[in-house]
Amino acid sequence: MSAALNGLVLTGGHSRRMARDKAALEYGGRSQLERAMSLLAPLVGKSFVSLRSDQLADPQRASYPCIIDLQPDLGPISGIHAALHAEPDCAWLVLACDLPFLDSATVQQLIAERAPEKVATAFLSDFDGKPEPVCAIYEPAARELVDAWIAAGQRCPRALLGQSDIKLLPARSGGALANINTSEEYLRARAQLAPARPAAGTRKVNVQYFAILREQAGRAREELETSAQTALELYEELRIRHGLKLAPEQLRVAINEEFADMSQPLSRGDTIVFLPPVAGG
Amino acid sequence: MNEFRLSAEPFSGETLRTLLADPACGGFVSFEGWVRDHNEGQRVSGLEYEAFAPLARREGERILIEARERFSVRHALCVHRVGALQLGDLAVYVAVSAPHRDEAFRACRYIIDEVKHRVPIWKKEHYVDGNSGWVNCERCAVSASSGLTASNSPHRHSHEH
Numbered sequence: 492m493s494a495a496l497n498g499l500v501l502t503g504g505h506s507r508r509m510a511r512d513k514a515a516l517e518y519g520g521r522s523q524l525e526r527a528m529s530l531l532a533p534l535v536g537k538s539f540v541s542l543r544s545d546q547l548a549d550p551q552r553a554s555y556p557c558i559i560d561l562q563p564d565l566g567p568i569s570g571i572h573a574a575l576h577a578e579p580d581c582a583w584l585v586l587a588c589d590l591p592f593l594d595s596a597t598v599q600q601l602i603a604e605r606a607p608e609k610v611a612t613a614f615l616s617d618f619d620g621k622p623e624p625v626c627a628i629y630e631p632a633a634r635e636l637v638d639a640w641i642a643a644g645q646r647c648p649r650a651l652l653g654q655s656d657i658k659l660l661p662a663r664s665g666g667a668l669a670n671i672n673t674s675e676e677y678l679r680a681r682a683q684l685a686p687a688r689p690a691a692g693t694r695k696v697n698v699q700y701f702a703i704l705r706e707q708a709g710r711a712r713e714e715l716e717t718s719a720q721t722a723l724e725l726y727e728e729l730r731i732r733h734g735l736k737l738a739p740e741q742l743r744v745a746i747n748e749e750f751a752d753m754s755q756p757l758s759r760g761d762t763i764v765f766l767p768p769v770a771g772g
Numbered sequence: 773m774n775e776f777r778l779s780a781e782p783f784s785g786e787t788l789r790t791l792l793a794d795p796a797c798g799g800f801v802s803f804e805g806w807v808r809d810h811n812e813g814q815r816v817s818g819l820e821y822e823a824f825a826p827l828a829r830r831e832g833e834r835i836l837i838e839a840r841e842r843f844s845v846r847h848a849l850c851v852h853r854v855g856a857l858q859l860g861d862l863a864v865y866v867a868v869s870a871p872h873r874d875e876a877f878r879a880c881r882y883i884i885d886e887v888k889h890r891v892p893i894w895k896k897e898h899y900v901d902g903n904s905g906w907v908n909c910e911r912c913a914v915s916a917s918s919g920l921t922a923s924n925s926p927h928r929h930s931h932e933h
Binding site: 699701702703705706737741745748749750764766767768769770771772 | 805821822823824826827830831852863864884887888889890891892893894895896906907908909910
């Protein structure tokens with residue numbers, strides 16, 4: 492009889508290349524973490540978020556059952572290790588939180604082809620021809636291997652799977668396992684995943700920058716084509732593009748020379764000014 | 773009169789106060805904000821003001837109208853400098869005239885307080901030690917980003933190795 496299957500979404504990474512929390516990146520109005528958790532929910536017994544102890548204060552992560560890294564900062568294997576120890580009798584379907592194109596069909600295929608007598612079940616990666624470790628099922632027997640792997644000073648779960656007795660599934664076509672690491676990749680993925688709303692499409696708007704935002708953006712104004720529907724979405728886009736450091740909660744926005752709400756829908760030709768905290772007088 | 777102005781050039785309150793003269797007014801109150809040589813423990817050598825001019829004028833005039841309605845003053849004027857200022861320069865001038873002094877004092881106080889908080893004007897301080905910073909923006913930018921993008925902040929989080 493096969494072990495019960497739990498789900499785990501890995502969020503304990505540092506997203507260094509993205510310089511933003513990958514779990515919080517939004518696609519079609521939902522965060523990557525929310526998308527991954529709701530994808531898992533109907534397919535596994537229980538689902539957990541894997542995180543570092545210093546991430547417990549994040550309300551989004553804390554809204555799900557959490558498993559804290561026992562040996563943090565080793566990369567994905569930290570989360571896999573902690574889960575195998577949290578419920579040693581369970582198998583774990585592990586997902587990275589930077590797979591925006593992952594679909595239910597891919598995960599269902601993984602479950603359908605699971606081989607409980609093996610250490611793990613994984614797809615072959617069409618990227619490097621090795622097992623894909625962060626959309627894979629780890630059986631309880633993987634625990635000792637992971638322990639030994641870490642004890643030996645190793646980290647890479649891809650290499651571990653490569654030398655273990657696993658069931659390897661052919662590469663999943665269609666890019667479902669493509670991950671994103673940079674702001675550019677995120678913007679492309681978000682554009683591809685944007686829901687087809689009646690008002691969707693892009694519009695040309697003007698943005699003016701003042702004070703600290705002008706310095707950070709390296710320009711006083713620009714005209715740009717955006718798929719952002721609201722001022723807030725536009726700011727998120729610009730924040731990534733220009734490395735703006737103020738959080739949206741710190742800003743007010745003016746549209747066409749009048750104060751507006753950050754949720755106000757944008758129209759073609761609007762002139763938008765994000766207003767940093769003021770300091771007259 | 774009811775006017776909010778931005779001035780790229782130095783100006784003096786003396787030349788403006790006559791604009792508020794009115795035989796019906798027995799009280800005139802003005803406030804001048806000057807560039808000070810220190811702020812929050814740092815020695816200031818000079819500063820720059822930058823404004824989003826159309827909205828600054830609009831919001832500034834709204835504040836003046838509010839002051840006139842609340843405190844029954846007859847005239848209100850505010851002039852704010854933009855550009856580079858030196859120590860001692862006049863940065864902002866507020867003046868009101870009213871039939872009685874009490875309303876004039878209260879209206880003047882109301883206007884300067886509201887202007888500081890609402891009008892899209894930003895202040896960059898230059899310090900004696902060679903650093904500079906946008907007031908109300910630099911420190912909050914650090915704290916807001918420290919959780920996730922601490923790499924550019926002066927105090928990195930312990931997890932950023």
